[in-house]
Amino acid sequence: MEDNEILLMKGNEAIAHAAIRCGCDGYFGYPITPQSEVLETLAMEKPWETTGMVVLQTESEVASINMLYGGAAIGKRVMTSSSSPGVALMQEGITYMAGAELPGLIVNVQRGGPGLGTIQPSQGDYFQSTRGGGNGDYNVIVLAPASVQEMADFVDLSFTLAFRYRNPVIMLSDGVIGQMMEKVVLPPFKPRRTDEEVIAECPWAATGMRGRGKNVVSSLELQPTAMEQHNLNLQRKYQEIKEKEVRYEEYQTEDADYLIVAFGSAARIALKAIELCRQKGIRVGMLRPITLWPFPTKRIAELADCMKGILSVEINAGQMVEDIRLAVEGRTPVSHYGRMGGIVPAPDEIVGAVEKMRA
Amino acid sequence: MINDDIIKPENLVYKKPALLNDTPMHYCPGCGHSVVHKLIAEVIDEMGMQETSVGISPVGCAVFAYSYIDIDWIEAAHGRAPAIACAAKRLNPKNLVFTYQGDGDLAGIGAAEAIHSLNRGDNIVIIYVNNAIYGMTGGQMAPTTLMGMKTSTCPYGRDAALHGYPLKITEMAAMMEGTCYVTRQAVSRAAYIRRAKQALRKAFEYSMQGKGSSIVEFVSTCSSGWKMSPEAANQWMEDNMFPYYKMGDLKDKGSN
Numbered sequence: 193m194e195d196n197e198i199l200l201m202k203g204n205e206a207i208a209h210a211a212i213r214c215g216c217d218g219y220f221g222y223p224i225t226p227q228s229e230v231l232e233t234l235a236m237e238k239p240w241e242t243t244g245m246v247v248l249q250t251e252s253e254v255a256s257i258n259m260l261y262g263g264a265a266i267g268k269r270v271m272t273s274s275s276s277p278g279v280a281l282m283q284e285g286i287t288y289m290a291g292a293e294l295p296g297l298i299v300n301v302q303r304g305g306p307g308l309g310t311i312q313p314s315q316g317d318y319f320q321s322t323r324g325g326g327n328g329d330y331n332v333i334v335l336a337p338a339s340v341q342e343m344a345d346f347v348d349l350s351f352t353l354a355f356r357y358r359n360p361v362i363m364l365s366d367g368v369i370g371q372m373m374e375k376v377v378l379p380p381f382k383p384r385r386t387d388e389e390v391i392a393e394c395p396w397a398a399t400g401m402r403g404r405g406k407n408v409v410s411s412l413e414l415q416p417t418a419m420e421q422h423n424l425n426l427q428r429k430y431q432e433i434k435e436k437e438v439r440y441e442e443y444q445t446e447d448a449d450y451l452i453v454a455f456g457s458a459a460r461i462a463l464k465a466i467e468l469c470r471q472k473g474i475r476v477g478m479l480r481p482i483t484l485w486p487f488p489t490k491r492i493a494e495l496a497d498c499m500k501g502i503l504s505v506e507i508n509a510g511q512m513v514e515d516i517r518l519a520v521e522g523r524t525p526v527s528h529y530g531r532m533g534g535i536v537p538a539p540d541e542i543v544g545a546v547e548k549m550r551a
Numbered sequence: 552m553i554n555d556d557i558i559k560p561e562n563l564v565y566k567k568p569a570l571l572n573d574t575p576m577h578y579c580p581g582c583g584h585s586v587v588h589k590l591i592a593e594v595i596d597e598m599g600m601q602e603t604s605v606g607i608s609p610v611g612c613a614v615f616a617y618s619y620i621d622i623d624w625i626e627a628a629h630g631r632a633p634a635i636a637c638a639a640k641r642l643n644p645k646n647l648v649f650t651y652q653g654d655g656d657l658a659g660i661g662a663a664e665a666i667h668s669l670n671r672g673d674n675i676v677i678i679y680v681n682n683a684i685y686g687m688t689g690g691q692m693a694p695t696t697l698m699g700m701k702t703s704t705c706p707y708g709r710d711a712a713l714h715g716y717p718l719k720i721t722e723m724a725a726m727m728e729g730t731c732y733v734t735r736q737a738v739s740r741a742a743y744i745r746r747a748k749q750a751l752r753k754a755f756e757y758s759m760q761g762k763g764s765s766i767v768e769f770v771s772t773c774s775s776g777w778k779m780s781p782e783a784a785n786q787w788m789e790d791n792m793f794p795y796y797k798m799g800d801l802k803d804k805g806s807n
Contacts, residue, residue, distance in 0.1 A: 218642050246641045251667040255634040258627070258664065262635030265625040266605070268642045288628050387643075398623035398639070400603040400646045408617045410626035 199376055203337070203369045206344040206376050207273065207299055208233035211245070214348035215384045217268035218246040220259035222278060225311040226367040227301035230273040243384055253278040257285030257298070264294035265409040267394030269351050269385070273299035275367075276317050277308060286360055287326025290426075291411025293396075295354030297347065298332075299363045301370035304534040312534025313367030315456060318511035321364050322485040329423060331430045333361045333437065334484040336455040340374035342482075348379055355393065357433055364484060366507065368457035368536065439482035440491060444470075448477030450546055451495055453516055454505040455481050457536065462505050465542035476546055484512070492519040499524050501549040505542055506530040525549065568592040570601055574618045579686075581781020583771030584613055586738040587651075587680055587747075592620050594752045595647070600759075604647040605639055607632040611653035612686040630661020633668035636675040640758075647755055649676040655685045658694040658720045665720065665766075672729030672763035676754040679721070679766055682773040683792065690776035694718040697791055702776070717795065721768045725801040731763035733802040737770045737793075739785045750800075757805040765805075770796045 201209070208230050211219060221231045231249060239245035250256045256272040263270030274282065279300045289296055300321065304314035321334045333353050337343045343365060350361040391399050398407050413419040444466060445451065454462040459480040469476040479495060481488050496502060501524055504513035510528035517526050529545035531537045570592035578584045595604050601622055608616040610629035617624030627635050632650035640648040657665050657679050665677060684702055685691040691704040695717050699708040709717075725733040732754050736747035747769065754765035770792050772784035779787060 218638060220638065246638075248637075248641070250634070251663060254631065255637075255664055255667065258631035258634035259638035261628075261631070262607070262625060262638035263642050265635065266639050266643050268638075270638065270642070284628055285631070292626070398605050398625050399643065400605060400623055401621075402602045406617075406621050406623055408624045408626065410617065410624075412614065412626055 195380055196377055199378065200373055201340065201376055202229055202371055202373050203340045203343040203365065204229035204301065204371070205233045206340050206378070207347060208237065209378050210344040210347035211271060212237060212239045212243055213379050213381045214351065215243070215269060215382045216245055216271055216347070216351070217384055218248070218259070218263045218270040220248050220250050220256045220263070220270070220272050222250050222253050222256055222274065224275045224278045226303060226313070226370050227273050227275045227299070229370070230299065245384065253281040254284070257282035260296045260298070261285050261289055261292075261294060264289060264296040265292070265398050267390040267397030267399055271297035271299065271347070273301065275301050275303045276305050276314065279317065280320070283320070283326040286332060287324065287328055287330060288411050289360045290324070290330035290332065291328065292409050293358040294360065294409070295351070295358055296360050297350040297354060297363065298360060299365060302364065302366040304532060310534040311367070313457060313507060313536060314532065314534060315366055315458060315507040315511070316532070317364065318484065318506070318508060321362050322487070322515070330426060331433070331485055333357070333359055333433060334364050335361065336364050336482060336484050337369055338456050338459050338480060339369065340372065340376045343369060344376050344378055348382070353437065357429060359429070359433070364456070366456050434486040437483060438486045438488050438490070440488040441480045441482060443478040443480065445477035445479065445495060448475050449500045450474065450476045450549060451499045451502045452476060452478045452505055452542070452546070453481065453492065453502060453512065454478060455484060455512065458505045458507050461537055461539055462542055464539040465546070468539055468543045469546055472543070474546060474550065487515045487519070489515070489519040492516055493521070496520040496523045501525045501527065503545055503549060504528045505537060507536055508532060568596050570596050570621050571619060572621050576619060577615060578612065579775045581772060581774045581784060582612070583682065583738045583769060584680060586744060587678065587769050588616065588619055590738070590744070590748045590751050591678070594748060594755055595622060598647075598752070598755060600647050603645060607636045607639070607648070607650040609650070609652040609656040611656045613651050613653060613680065614687070616651050630656050630659065631664055632656070632661065633664045633673070633675070633677060637668050637671065637673045640673060640675050644674070647759055649678055649755070649758070651678045652680070653686070654679070654681040654683065654693045654695040658718045662720065666723065669724045669764045669766060670727045670729045674758045674761050675764055676758050677764070677766040678751070679768045680771050681768055681796065682771040682776070683717070684773045684776040686773045686776050690773070697795060719796070721766055721801060724766045729763050730765065730802060731757050731805040732765035734800045735768040735770060735796060735798050737788070737798060739772070739788060753805070760805070762805040768796070770798070
């Protein structure tokens with residue numbers, strides 16, 4: 193395919209093509225609906241014959257995330273993808289990666305839960321993703337794509353952030369964005385880094401000593417004072433990420449009396465709801481968080497002062513709404529509208545929720 | 552200084568391998584881990600691969616293996632070392648990559664990762680120290696605990712109806728197409744140590760020749776967990792462990 197060519201494909205396929213094109217060294221994944229096209233597309237494309245990228249179907253998500261740990265520990269750009277129950281299984285590896293400060297990309301094409309739940313879309317893993325998800329005090333950078341284009345664009349962005357901060361990054365997508373077909377321009381081709389470039393970029397990695405002292409990649413430290421210091425260093429890093437990496441998009445907030453906050457596919461539906469509200473004379477705008485962690489707390493707090501109410505639209509029972517309330521600190525009413533079990537909210541339901549706020 | 556005073560260079564016939572540093576080992580007296588560590592250090596040194604080796608250390612008594620052998624290391628989550636090694640090797644095939652795991656780590660919580668790595672023929676070596684007990688956590692029953700053997704979680708002895716049977720993971724490895732070298736060794740006697748070193752070297756060489764996966768099991772003791780003197784533990788191992796976990800090569804398809 194040509195550069196800048198407009199293609200039609202699924203979000204899951206876009207992730208696979210973007211991975212090959214942005215110098216990804218390895219993909220490790222286990223099939224699960226609704227994200228299996230990522231692995232299938234990579235298998236079809238055979239990047240091991242072109243860029244040298246390793247693609248491996250694993251025996252479990254536990255193996256996937258630990259292969260990610262192993263690849264990241266030697267400084268490689270590695271990724272996995274899964275859906276909610278599989279990502280639940282990966283939490284052990286994610287906390288080890290956070291503890292050992294390893295970069296890596298985990299794509300979660302969310303489906304409804306709890307448990308085996310359903311294969312239909314959901315945003316029910318917001319808490320799991322933004323609160324760490326595994327044991328201990330840590331955070332993972334969470335990006336929320338809302339289009340097939342962002343599925344493609346956020347792969348390289350995820351790797352950039354992951355290596356800038358030596359931290360795992362989650363792309364928190366959902367079954368809608370993963371499965372729907374849309375126009376996309378794939379990112380420009382970027383070669384994989386050479387061994388020398390990996391060593392230069394990752395002097396901490398277990399690449400083999402080759403003339404330096406030994407490197408040990410570990411999350412273990414039994415001395416409490418040293419372990420507390422490690423935790424303080426992590427917290428300082430998370431603070432820096434909060435200060436520098438908040439990303440969001442605003443839509444018609446300038447004249448809005450009411451604000452919808454929504455991410456991913458919920459934000460797409462909310463756009464239609466805003467159009468319907470404005471036809472009825474209700475001025476509604478939207479803030480779409482692109483990073484769910486770090487959360488756009490500051491901007492939402494600013495907007496709260498000029499809004500009569502804020503509505504969180506999510507495909508879950510109300511998870512992000514807690515972060516909005518923490519940002520707003522009671523200055524304006526905050527409500528939630530969401531559906532669960534694989535049902536996505538319809539635009540007129542969201543309009544109804546806005547009207548309820550006015551009453 | 553003191554060593555130099557006692558041992559004149561002209562009289563030196565044997566010394567600690569260069570890769571084994573001076574960090575005091577935390578292992579109990581009589582433990583096999585220190586000997587296995589020494590063999591790894593010797594073989595990597597003799598192969599000239601200090602600069603290009605990556606070890607994956609486990610959760611268990613050998614969690615601090617990285618403290619003692621001067622190569623690059625990755626510390627794994629419990630049982631996950633083979634998955635980590637798989638990626639570390641496939642993404643950097645020029646390196647020698649091995650895991651170091653105990654029986655709880657490998658045959659218990661990490662059985663799936665071990666079996667699939669072996670079956671995939673990952674060009675790695677699994678070094679498996681089997682002392683039939685969880686040492687680090689204080690002597691609980693392991694998947695390889697022998698029938699009737701007493702531990703803190705089977706204080707009346709391992710009972711088949713309750714606990715099932717001791718797992719022969721190495722025999723399972725021998726059945727798999729992906730493995731090229733499967734062997735069971737011990738380090739309780741000088742002759743065993745010499746043979747074990749050859750086995751280790753063979754496994755490392757096969758992995759660098761891309762012949763598939765290898766597993767080198769070391770049947771070992773845990774005098775603390777078994778509540779025996781080191782000497783009695785060695786004898787108990789030879790009397791009880793060796794008949795069930797039989798020594799020698801189970802498979803060697805790398806030589807042809």
